[in-house]
Amino acid sequence: xxxxxxxxxxxxxxxxxxxxxxxxxxxxxxxxxxxxxxxxxxxxxxxxxxxxxxxxxxxxxxxxxxxxxxxxxxxxxxxxxxxxxxxxxxxxxxxxxxxxxxxxxxxxxxxxxxxxxxxxxxxxxxxxxxxxxxxxxxxxxx
Amino acid sequence: xxxxxxxxxxxxxxxxxxxxxxxxxxxxxxxxxxxxxxxxxxxxxxxxxxxxxxxxxxxxxxxxxxxxxxxxxxxxxxxxxxxxxxxxxxxxxxxxxxxxxxxxxxxxxxxxxxxxxxxxxxxxxxxxxxxxxxxxxxxxxxxxxxxxxxxxxxxxxxxxxxxxxxxxxxxxxxxxxxxxxxxxxxxxxxxxxxxxxxxxxxxxxxxxxxxxxxxxxxxxxxxxxxxxxxxxxxxxxxxxxxxxxxxxxxxxxxxxxxxxxxxxxxxxxxxxxxxxxxxxxxxxxxxxxxxxxxxxxxxxxxxxxxxxxxxxxxxxxxxxxxxxxxxxxxxxxxxxxxxxxxxxxxxxxxxxxxxxxxxxxxxxxxxxxxxxxxxxxxxxxxxxxxxxxxxxxxxxxxxxxxxxxxxxxxxxxxxxxxxxxxxxxxxxxxxxxxxxxxxxxxxxxxxxxxxxxxxxxxxxxxxxxxxxxxxxxxxxxxxxxxxxxxxxxxxxxxxxxxxx
Numbered sequence: 001x002x003x004x005x006x007x008x009x010x011x012x013x014x015x016x017x018x019x020x021x022x023x024x025x026x027x028x029x030x031x032x033x034x035x036x037x038x039x040x041x042x043x044x045x046x047x048x049x050x051x052x053x054x055x056x057x058x059x060x061x062x063x064x065x066x067x068x069x070x071x072x073x074x075x076x077x078x079x080x081x082x083x084x085x086x087x088x089x090x091x092x093x094x095x096x097x098x099x100x101x102x103x104x105x106x107x108x109x110x111x112x113x114x115x116x117x118x119x120x121x122x123x124x125x126x127x128x129x130x131x132x133x134x135x136x137x138x139x140x141x142x
Numbered sequence: 143x144x145x146x147x148x149x150x151x152x153x154x155x156x157x158x159x160x161x162x163x164x165x166x167x168x169x170x171x172x173x174x175x176x177x178x179x180x181x182x183x184x185x186x187x188x189x190x191x192x193x194x195x196x197x198x199x200x201x202x203x204x205x206x207x208x209x210x211x212x213x214x215x216x217x218x219x220x221x222x223x224x225x226x227x228x229x230x231x232x233x234x235x236x237x238x239x240x241x242x243x244x245x246x247x248x249x250x251x252x253x254x255x256x257x258x259x260x261x262x263x264x265x266x267x268x269x270x271x272x273x274x275x276x277x278x279x280x281x282x283x284x285x286x287x288x289x290x291x292x293x294x295x296x297x298x299x300x301x302x303x304x305x306x307x308x309x310x311x312x313x314x315x316x317x318x319x320x321x322x323x324x325x326x327x328x329x330x331x332x333x334x335x336x337x338x339x340x341x342x343x344x345x346x347x348x349x350x351x352x353x354x355x356x357x358x359x360x361x362x363x364x365x366x367x368x369x370x371x372x373x374x375x376x377x378x379x380x381x382x383x384x385x386x387x388x389x390x391x392x393x394x395x396x397x398x399x400x401x402x403x404x405x406x407x408x409x410x411x412x413x414x415x416x417x418x419x420x421x422x423x424x425x426x427x428x429x430x431x432x433x434x435x436x437x438x439x440x441x442x443x444x445x446x447x448x449x450x451x452x453x454x455x456x457x458x459x460x461x462x463x464x465x466x467x468x469x470x471x472x473x474x475x476x477x478x479x480x481x482x483x484x485x486x487x488x489x490x491x492x493x494x495x496x497x498x499x500x501x502x503x504x505x506x507x508x509x510x511x512x513x514x515x516x517x518x519x520x521x522x523x524x525x526x527x528x529x530x531x532x533x534x535x536x537x538x539x540x541x542x543x544x545x546x547x548x549x550x551x552x553x554x555x556x557x558x559x560x561x562x563x564x565x566x567x568x569x570x571x572x573x574x575x576x577x578x579x580x581x582x583x584x585x586x587x588x589x590x591x592x593x594x595x596x597x598x599x600x601x602x603x604x605x606x607x608x609x610x611x612x613x614x615x616x617x618x619x620x621x622x623x624x625x626x627x628x629x630x631x632x633x634x635x636x637x638x639x640x641x642x
Binding site: 004 | 193196197308309311312314315318319321322325329331332333334336337360363364367368369530531532533535536537539540541543544547548553556557560563564567571572573574589590593594597598601602
């Protein structure tokens with residue numbers, strides 16, 4: 001119940017800010033009769049109204065994860081991957097990320113390492129060699 | 143006959159060796175992802191889309207591949223439903239009711255066979271209906287003015303609330319999120335930057351693949367990782383084979399289910415889940431006296447699986463003929479066509495007959511392939527379930543990121559996809575549906591462009607939006623679709639004891 005209320009408030013706030021921001025838009029020259037503002041402003045206000053509806057009649061709560069730590073750890077691993085992909089290269093970054101994800105899904109260390117390396121090599125071969133789509137090489141001499 | 147000549151041309155496209163191969167790959171991928179819990183057609187198409195773009199597949203080939211994944215998934219969802227009592231797709235929930243009891247009685251193989259035949263009958267008859275209906279429907283839509291289109295899109299969006307399982311405000315809020323995300327970037331009409339937060343990367347707007355992969359592939363893995371996966375070994379059961387008499391016994395059921403499924407599918411908003419539920423209920427009521435529904439009736443397996451596939455094909459009709467997708471997955475297919483600068487809609491059949499008819503022809507071929515694939519090879523697909531999560535999902539995740547990167551070459555898009563993944567996960571946890579976000583995103587630009595055109599034609603007179611009988615009818619229906627969930631909510635307040 002409380003989660004619906006919080007999300008409702010967030011949607012209302014976002015909707016109002018978005019509507020206000022859309023109203024501020026100015027067109028440098030006289031263009032079409034619609035202009036850039038009315039459509040996004042209307043949609044944002046409808047979203048704020050939906051948020052109000054959720055605040056007034058909340059239904060659902062936030063279902064608590066069975067494993068509390070896993071989702072944030074996965075997000076951290078993915079962000080690290082996104083930041084390291086270009087400097088380290090696709091192969092190393094993917095191997096690291098896939099290993100961490102396999103561990104998070106409950107694999108043993110050695111098995112996770114095998115999964116990580118196999119995934120990275122297989123995808124590299126698929127993209128770079130078979131499909132001819134270049135991925136960042138990074139520090140490996142490929 | 144025009145239709146036959148056009149369909150012949152379509153077969154010319156679909157029978158090219160490359161396209162045949164793509165349809166075959168799509169059918170295998172589709173069945174496989176239908177089997178795997180947690181990966182649906184939507185995620186798979188979102189994952190394949192960057193490949194199609196990066197490989198510069200022509201639009202008709204890309205569509206043949208992606209559509210085969212889409213209708214192929216309708217064949218896969220039943221396998222887990224029957225063997226493990228665990229629907230691989232939401233629309234296979236009803237299949238568990240009779241399918242799993244049959245498997246327990248040792249007739250899992252027979253249940254799989256009848257559901258495969260049902261899927262084929264439903265899909266193929268619906269493709270026939272689509273062949274004859276698409277062009278007439280498109281001809282009606284050619285006469286639509288921009289104002290009529292505004293009303294049609296508003297109607298499609300308003301239906302999201304009426305057909306959603308949860309509270310309507312949540313579906314509408316999600317639709318608004320999608321519409322606003324579509325506004326990010328430089329406005330095509332006026333050249334003004336909107337909602338870019340000063341970011342250069344967002345000037346060109348949000349890439350459709352980034353949104354779809356983030357929300358569905360990454361979000362789904364976040365959802366999977368927080369629970370411990372429990373899968374039991376799959377057993378096919380060596381009992382009695384399906385007899386011809388049993389198949390014939392199911393034919394009337396299949397025909398009725400095809401009708402229900404196709405009609406539900408063509409209507410915007412309602413999808414395969416509604417169709418399979420309706421047709422199961424209908425068969426159960428019709429055959430109450432001499433059936434054993436719920437304890438393992440063949441017709442109880444045939445009905446939902448036939449309707450499911452018929453509805454999937456039906457969903458494609460408004461997408462191709464009107465340019466209005468009826469479901470999340472067809473919205474992704476529409477997004478794919480838009481990335482190729484092809485606008486589905488009334489003119490598609492005239493301007494790009496190779497795309498429209500090539501797709502329709504390929505669906506005849508694809509469904510035949512699926513029937514052949516699914517009857518003898520069902521055991522191989524069932525074995526996919528024994529792949530442990532820690533092998534499968536790291537690969538899916540790495541594939542998602544590689545796809546995003548190959549399509550955009552930007553690390554920023556990777557971070558954006560992660561952001562959408564977290565958003566999708568949070569929304570799923572709060573029971574906010576994600577499909578309206580994709581629909582809103584795809585329809586957003588279209589809605590504003592048509593609104594802009596309508597306003598230009600009328601010189602800014604808002605009443606022009608109600609200028610034609612078509613638009614008035616559609617707006618009345620929109621109002622009804624908005625009012626219906628509200629009335630439903632009020633009634634629930636008035637009779638709290640009956641609350642569901």
